Amino acid sequence: xxxxxxxxxxxxxxxxxxxxxxxxxxxxxxxxxxxxxxxxxxxxxxxxxxxxxxxxxxxxxxxxxxxxxxxxxxxxxxxxxxxxxxxxxxxxxxxxxxxxxxxxxxxxxxxxxxxxxxxxxxxxxxxxxxxxxxxxx
Amino acid sequence: xxxxxxxxxxxxxxxxxxxxxxxxxxxxxxxxxxxxxxxxxxxxxxxxxxxxxxxxxxxxxxxxxxxxxxxxxxxxxxxxxxxxxxxxxxxxxxxxxxxxxxxxxxxxxxxxxxxxxxxxxxxxxxxxxxxxxxxxxxxx
Numbered sequence: 001x002x003x004x005x006x007x008x009x010x011x012x013x014x015x016x017x018x019x020x021x022x023x024x025x026x027x028x029x030x031x032x033x034x035x036x037x038x039x040x041x042x043x044x045x046x047x048x049x050x051x052x053x054x055x056x057x058x059x060x061x062x063x064x065x066x067x068x069x070x071x072x073x074x075x076x077x078x079x080x081x082x083x084x085x086x087x088x089x090x091x092x093x094x095x096x097x098x099x100x101x102x103x104x105x106x107x108x109x110x111x112x113x114x115x116x117x118x119x120x121x122x123x124x125x126x127x128x129x130x131x132x133x134x135x136x137x
Numbered sequence: 138x139x140x141x142x143x144x145x146x147x148x149x150x151x152x153x154x155x156x157x158x159x160x161x162x163x164x165x166x167x168x169x170x171x172x173x174x175x176x177x178x179x180x181x182x183x184x185x186x187x188x189x190x191x192x193x194x195x196x197x198x199x200x201x202x203x204x205x206x207x208x209x210x211x212x213x214x215x216x217x218x219x220x221x222x223x224x225x226x227x228x229x230x231x232x233x234x235x236x237x238x239x240x241x242x243x244x245x246x247x248x249x250x251x252x253x254x255x256x257x258x259x260x261x262x263x264x265x266x267x268x269x270x271x272x273x274x275x276x277x
Contacts, residue, residue: 005193020144023140023141023143023147024140024144025140026140067193067196068193070190070191071192071193072193103143103144103146103147106148107147107150107151107154111154111155111158114151114152115158117155117158117162121191122232122233124192125189125220125226125231125232125233125234126232128189128219129232131223
């Protein structure tokens with residue numbers, strides 16, 4: 001499936017704001033909400049993306065080109081992982097874990113929003129590299 | 138309070154890291170060794186691109202490399218699914234996709250770039266790969 005690349009970028013900007021708010025206020029419920037948003041995104045229904053499609057994109061005009069939807073979806077999946085670890089940290093009172101995981105997710109979202117880098121996407125090859133060598137050649 | 142500090146540090150690190158990543162992305166660096174692709178090489182040089190399914194800049198990189206390969210005779214563009222050749226990925230330190238290697242006609246690695254390279258940089262690296270051979274044969 002192809003998507004307007006500005007959609008995931010817009011989503012990353014909103015995610016940055018949300019995670020920054022979580023760090024500033026320690027609002028666990030907001031991190032839980034973001035985890036749910038990540039989950040919807042990983043299954044191909046990004047809530048911020050829907051907002052973009054309905055309210056932002058009509059004001060921008062058509063995109064110059066479309067891109068594959070799999071990389072941003074995968075990155076949302078990586079996001080769930082960090083959000084869940086953060087939630088575990090908050091609920092068990094392990095604050096360094098909570099702040100560390102939230103900060104890692106924030107860093108990825110910020111780099112995506114501000115610079116267009118997809119850290120979550122890069123995780124894919126790094127994880128595959130660690131797995132025992134399977135070759136199809 | 139701690140949260141504010143973590144927030145500030147994260148955003149500062151992100152800004153710094155972002156500019157560093159941007160400066161490094163797609164820049165060609167020198168690299169030694171030879172690559173055994175198990176595929177025919179270009180007559181004069183080969184552009185090897187490692188890609189994955191979860192890679193945004195891979196498509197644009199493919200376009201740039203195919204264009205350059207089409208422009209310069211004897212140059213072949215080979216795209217490799219990184220997942221299916223983890224042996225090469227590990228042997229040649231491919232950490233991100235796209236990663237592009239410029240090989241000379243014998244498969245010796247001349248340059249490596251991780252991230253999407255600019256077309257002018259690809260052409261410059263390619264010139265080096267084609268040139269290194271002709272210089273060596275001149276000397277013999």
